[in-house]
Amino acid sequence: MDGVVLGDRLNDALLLLVLVCFAYSALVLSRFFVYWLAVSRAYHRRQPDPSGDQAAYDWHVFVPCRDEEAVVHDTLDALRTGFPACHVWLIDDASEDRTLALAERYAHADDRVHLVARQLPRARIGKGAALNSAYQQLSSWLPVSADRSRVVVAVVDADGRLAGGALAHVAGALADPAVGAAQIGVRMRNADDPRPRPDRGRLGNAWARLLVRTQDVEFSVNNAGMQLLRRRTGSVGLGGNGQFVRLTALDSLAGTQLRPWSQRALLEDYESGLELLLNGWQVTHLHDTYVTQEATASARRFLAQRTRWAQGNLHCLSYTGRVVRSTRLPWLGKAEILYTFLQPVAAVTLTVTTPLCLLIPLLTHDAPDNALYTRTMDGLADHMTLLLLVPVVFGVLPLMAWGLRYRRDRCPGRGLLAGLVWGLAMWLYAYHLFVVSTRGAVRIVLGREGWAKTRRNAEAIGVGPVAKEV
Numbered sequence: 206m207d208g209v210v211l212g213d214r215l216n217d218a219l220l221l222l223v224l225v226c227f228a229y230s231a232l233v234l235s236r237f238f239v240y241w242l243a244v245s246r247a248y249h250r251r252q253p254d255p256s257g258d259q260a261a262y263d264w265h266v267f268v269p270c271r272d273e274e275a276v277v278h279d280t281l282d283a284l285r286t287g288f289p290a291c292h293v294w295l296i297d298d299a300s301e302d303r304t305l306a307l308a309e310r311y312a313h314a315d316d317r318v319h320l321v322a323r324q325l326p327r328a329r330i331g332k333g334a335a336l337n338s339a340y341q342q343l344s345s346w347l348p349v350s351a352d353r354s355r356v357v358v359a360v361v362d363a364d365g366r367l368a369g370g371a372l373a374h375v376a377g378a379l380a381d382p383a384v385g386a387a388q389i390g391v392r393m394r395n396a397d398d399p400r401p402r403p404d405r406g407r408l409g410n411a412w413a414r415l416l417v418r419t420q421d422v423e424f425s426v427n428n429a430g431m432q433l434l435r436r437r438t439g440s441v442g443l444g445g446n447g448q449f450v451r452l453t454a455l456d457s458l459a460g461t462q463l464r465p466w467s468q469r470a471l472l473e474d475y476e477s478g479l480e481l482l483l484n485g486w487q488v489t490h491l492h493d494t495y496v497t498q499e500a501t502a503s504a505r506r507f508l509a510q511r512t513r514w515a516q517g518n519l520h521c522l523s524y525t526g527r528v529v530r531s532t533r534l535p536w537l538g539k540a541e542i543l544y545t546f547l548q549p550v551a552a553v554t555l556t557v558t559t560p561l562c563l564l565i566p567l568l569t570h571d572a573p574d575n576a577l578y579t580r581t582m583d584g585l586a587d588h589m590t591l592l593l594l595v596p597v598v599f600g601v602l603p604l605m606a607w608g609l610r611y612r613r614d615r616c617p618g619r620g621l622l623a624g625l626v627w628g629l630a631m632w633l634y635a636y637h638l639f640v641v642s643t644r645g646a647v648r649i650v651l652g653r654e655g656w657a658k659t660r661r662n663a664e665a666i667g668v669g670p671v672a673k674e675v
Contacts, residue, residue: 229558238344244431253378264288268360269360273363276306277295294321295311296321301327301428319346336466339372340463343358343452365497367389375387375491378491383486386445388443388488390496392421392496393499414502417502419631433490434541435654442478443475443481443488458484469519506639510659515645516649521546524546547577548638551643557596608631
């Protein structure tokens with residue numbers, strides 16, 4: 206008798222657990238769908254960005270480099286040729302390849318190229334620390350009489366290429382003195398590369414091309430829509446590539462140690478944008494101009510990069526109290542920021558709850574009779590088609606829609622089938638969030654906070670002792 210009672214109680218507990226897991230999954234899915242609707246609406250109703258007088262500002266481009274000899278030569282050429290009025294600050298973070306030699310050669314030949322040479326043990330501790338070194342050197346280089354309100358600092362990755370009209374669009378945004386920073390769009394320069402993995406065969410290149418293309422879909426439309434929504438809610442995030450910040454805004458964050466960027470943050474870009482918002486500056490997004498970068502064609506390197514991003518996102522949870530208490534952020538902005546904070550948390554928890562929803566009914570199929578338990582499980586089984594249809598409608602179709610929008614806006618010459626394939630790839634691609642968020646959470650638990658850059662596609666397997674990727 207006691208065994209029957211114990212079995213009933215166990216079944217009741219398992220039933221409650223299954224229902225809680227289903228309810229939580231439904232809540233997360235509903236949350237995603239509402240956010241997608243808002244993002245989609247913002248993307249469709251976007252307005253043209255203003256243009257301004259780029260000659261009204263002094264432009265300084267920070268280019269952080271750590272073992273970047275494979276790409277930095279072309280980046281410097283593009284910056285100096287396309288934007289001759291800009292000063293370029295090339296930050297060598299104790300590179301172990303020929304990056305420093307290339308930088309020294311450029312700095313010697315061009316008085317608008319400045320070398321920021323970092324050395325161990327202070328080097329190679331994070332991108333934020335490298336940017337802080339350039340900020341300190343720029344501050345020392347500027348004359349005391351310089352009008353720092355006219356100085357604009359841009360951050361461009363070592364593989365970045367600014368679009369031709371970028372400075373004019375940024376100047377238009379900065380015409381509002383309340384705007385402290387602007388983030389321009391990001392696109393993948395190698396989206397049409399027929400052989401992104403020359404070391405692989407036909408099948409390997411097909412998968413690599415799809416991975417590269419899906420990253421371009423993600424940044425060009427999905428992430429662009431998110432930023433356009435944030436422009437409405439007052440919560441635009443800065444990225445590691447293509448951010449433009451007033452020097453006076455950086456000054457407001459620098460403190461006595463002259464460090465506007467967090468020294469060891471894995472998402473120093475997003476955190477600096479948060480700090481600007483919390484300090485009363487406005488941050489805006491510009492959709493009509495962009496910076497291109499190289500999408501990684503390696504699944505291993507991609508997962509290493511995204512694990513670092515997810516881990517950095519989890520670190521941002523420490524900002525929750527400040528965001529909630531802020532009197533400078535609108536409530537919609539707070540809601541959007543908290544949604545961003547909770548994305549990896551939701552991914553980690555769903556990684557646990559989803560298998561439970563599926564496994565418990567299977568493992569307890571032959572459990573002792575319990576009327577409530579049996580009736581509920583039979584009801585779930587009877588409505589399984591509907592239960593599977595809900596995530597398709599509210600989870601799969603919204604992601605597939607981005608593929609069709611991408612085809613319309615970025616590749617109008619491609620057929621409808623291509624848009625459908627890209628949309629289906631976006632749905633499958635989204636599952637990487639569960640993997641990298643879980644890996645990031647495990648790394649935090651294990652105290653693994655190391656930083657390693659993502660290797661470039663053209664980079665050799667190894668040049669000297671390189672830090673191990675995540």
